[in-house]
């Protein structure tokens with residue numbers, strides 16, 4: 047018996063649309079659904095009979111329709127395909143991610159292509175949207191980005207105190223020095239050193255000394271602004287850049303840190319350890335010829351503080 051050829055064609059088209067692992071949706075100019083394949087049915091639980099000839103946005107209110115219509119416009123008017131990658135928008139249809147429970151994805155990441163479908167007259171009355179599930183690719187790229195960010199952070203941060211390490215702090219200091227030459231608002235530099243720290247180590251042990259360093263680091267973090275650049279310069283010495291800050295304000299910050307350290311008691315192995323710090327401050331001067339001069343000024347002020355009974359803040363001339 048001869049099979050009607052158009053019926054046979056319909057049959058294989060149906061099979062084809064049903065078996066491919068991408069979403070296929072055909073829309074007319076009013077964004078009414080003309081084709082809805084098995085992939086779309088499986089992920090949305092909407093069968094073709096329910097959505098056929100209905101407006102897409104009524105079924106998917108989460109789609110930003112203005113944005114989507116703007117994106118699809120070139121497919122209708124210029125007859126050119128449009129690509130939307132997951133980095134631009136993670137998904138068009140909010141479908142669950144069918145990965146194992148251990149997966150971090152809360153939804154299916156999607157790449158989208160919108161193809162113009164031209165009629166025999168060359169007019170584009172419909173477009174075909176192809177939805178690719180790119181969850182695995184997206185997750186591995188996001189994991190890689192997060193790993194890189196962690197590595198970058200490890201490279202910048204002192205493991206003990208959580209402040210910037212010396213190398214990164216010095217890079218910032220050089221940039222700040224150059225910026226100050228162009229700026230009208232001078233920044234200031236604080237150098238800070240724990241008093242008689244060797245004695246802390248000798249009396250209570252190195253781990254107790256480490257605890258003291260951690261506490262001083264956390265006090266510095268608490269007492270400074272997010273825009274200030276605080277680093278562990280080495281051993282028990284810390285350095286802080288305070289961008290665009292007048293000397294009087296810097297003295298106030300330094301004094302606050304000094305008092306907080308003086309008031310706090312570090313408890314280690316049930317032993318109370320009291321400490322003090324000495325602080326030197328140097329404001330930026332336009333006659334500095336390199337950044338080391340700025341550092342030396344702050345260091346000299348710190349040395350003066352150490353030499354005048356410690357537990358003091360000295361502002362360089």
Ligand SMILES: Nc1nc2c(ncn2[C@@H]2O[C@H](COP(=O)(O)OP(=O)(O)OP(=O)(O)O)[C@@H](O)[C@H]2O)c(=O)[nH]1
Nearest residue numbers: 239240241242243244245247252253255256281282
């Ligand atoms: N616990 C611990 N000690 C450190 C670390 N890095 C350096 N030190 C010690 O810090 C001490 C630094 O001492 P100094 O700054 O030279 O002298 P000080 O005893 O603090 O005396 P003044 O600075 O003159 O008040 C040395 O004993 C170092 O061994 C560290 O990461 N942890």
